[in-house]
Amino acid sequence: MLYLVVAMVFVLVVAALVVVYVAYPHRGERMPHTPWLxxxxxxxxxxxxxxxxxxxxxxxxxxxxxR
Incomplete structure (x- = not known):
C-alpha cells in the first residue's frame, strides 16, 4: 500500500511539473513566484x-x- 501511495505522489509531482512548464517557460514567460524553477x-x-x-x-x- 505504501508503494502505491509513493508512486501516486511521484506521478502527481511529475504531472505538476509538466503543467508548470507548459504554462510558463514553454511560452517564454517567467514564473511569478519561483523563477529558479x-x-x-x-x-x-x-x-x-x-x-x-x-x-x-x-x-x-x-x-x-x-522501390
Whole structure:
C-alpha cells in the first residue's frame, strides 16, 4: 500500500511539473513566484532532443520504401 501511495505522489509531482512548464517557460514567460524553477525547467527542456522539421519525413510511413 505504501508503494502505491509513493508512486501516486511521484506521478502527481511529475504531472505538476509538466503543467508548470507548459504554462510558463514553454511560452517564454517567467514564473511569478519561483523563477529558479522556471530556469531549471528551461535548462532541462534545452537538453532534451527534439525532432526538427526536416526529420519529419523520416517518420512518415509511406509506400515509397518499396522501390
Amino acid at each position: 522556471g530556469e531549471a525547467l528551461g535548462k532541462a527542456a534545452d537538453r532534451v532532443p527534439v525532432i526538427e522539421e526536416d526529420e519529419y519525413d523520416l517518420l512518415r510511413l509511406t509506400g515509397d520504401h518499396q
